[in-house]
Amino acid sequence: MKKVKVRFAPSPTGPLHIGGARSALFNHLFAVHQDGEMVLRIEDTDLDRSRREYEEEIIDSLKWLGINWTEGVDVGGENEPYRQTERRVIYEDYANKLIESGQAYYCFCTEEELEAERQALLAEGQIVRYSGKCRHLEQEEIAQKIESGIKPAIRFKVPANKIYVVNDLVRGRISFESDNEGDFIIIKSDGLPTYNFAVVIDDVLMGISHVIRAEEHLSNTPRQLMIYDALNFKRPDFAHISLILGSDRQKMSKRHGATSLIQYREMGYLPEALFNFLALMGWSPEGEKEVLSGEEISGAFTLDRVAKSPAVFDLNKLNWLNQQYIKKLELEELKNLLVPYMRDSDFAEEIEKLDEIKLYMLIKAVRDHLICLADIKKELRVFFADLQYEEEALEVLREPGVLEVLQYFTNNFPPELNVEIINEFIKKIRKELKLKPRNVFMPLRCSLSGKTHGPELPYLISIWGQGECLRRIRQSMDLIMEGKE
DSSP states (O other): OOOOEEEEOOOSSSSOBHHHHHHHHHHHHHHHHTTOEEEEOBOOOOTTTOOHHHHHHHHHHHHHHTOOOSEETTTBOTTOOOBGGGOHHHHHHHHHHHHHTTSEEEEOOOHHHHHHHHHHHHHTTOOOOOOOTTTTOOHHHHHHHHHTTOOOEEEEOOOSSOEEEEEETTTEEEEEEGGGOOOEEEEOTTSOBOHHHHHHHHHHHTTOOEEEEEGGGGGGHHHHHHHHHHTTOOOOEEEEEOOEEOTTSSBOOGGGSOOBHHHHHHHTOOHHHHHHHHHTSSBOOSSSOOOOOHHHHHHHOOGGGBOSSOEEOOHHHHHHHHHHHHHHSOHHHHHHHHHHHHHTSTTHHHHHHSOHHHHHHHHHHHGGGOSSGGGHHHHTHHHHSOOOOOHHHHHHHTSTTHHHHHHHHHHTOOSSOOHHHHHHHHHHHHHHHTOOTHHHHHHHHHHHHSSSSOSOHHHHHHHHHHHHHHHHHHHHHHHHHHHHO
């Protein structure tokens, strides 16, 4: 049985897209499950758009997500180099072999000529493909053009009337007719390889056993199969995973919200939650458990459980998963993760003044309300912003008996505060005034915070302290009295 070796080969033309992250993750999971290896290769032949900073961001994002590789651009390996722009001599060598064997040829057509040809075919309603007019140039004519300074491209000579078949590990048997393809460029006139040529050479030389990639690459497969066969290369196994769609079942784009991994990281989604979420987009384990560790996922991951149908990006599910992972964090770890967001909030100065006990109390108070870590910025408002009343809170404060509760709270406020003391104090108010829980908790919450929902009252009261609590209660009492005049 052959050793499993997979690869992820992003183009550094922008931040890592959520779809690319899912492809990388499926390769990682398959390799781990099969006790195989993974290569990180960079496809940077788009010179106008490729940037080294994007390459660094992609590597950082993958590592943050929890994806590892044994060989690649940042760690090296026996198949260096791992950037396509640094492998040009290798591609030229194989292109020359195809020319020598009569399976490729020089093409001197200009962009203008090719565009005119394309428009003519479109006007006639025919399949747009290269006519092959440079296929039969004589050697003398080729030499003259090269000597005159014209830099040719190299085209692959597509065999006629041939069927190419791939047994895709996700999609099943797929066949392609060669007659649907025109002769295609494998080396551009600037000397750089095209994707379909370079990817085959790289995969073979790096010993890739399985090519796991997005469904959108399915259209590239026939050209790649032709190159494998022309060079007598052994084909890898292919697995094309479904596209990711937005909630409107259209291809994922900026109109659906954040599309890059770094955006979710900056918002405070945890890598474990995104790992879990992306794994379940197009793959399903046995059973109904949804909150799964990386070990559980890789232990169960097989390609036969990858769905053919498109995966829908369900933000509500991601939010729920992230909330579950936040709740599972130890308080110290959560504090360390939240500190950068708190320091970047409108209340950084107030946070700095809190002692350690009150800081931990605040984090306990908001933990169950956080969908992502950045939510702490808005959650801090209830603690430190000026008291403002929601309309629902004002309706509660207008109810009969509220003033009596607030007056008792003011007159009997305990001199020492902690959560246990405050809980006992609120029970005492209920008992003394013979009121139901709602008739004590809601007036106090609305009076102190101006809201009908929020963190548990004992935490709020403990963090505010006696002076601030009494100031807020008096402000509310004045408001109630004004309404009675």
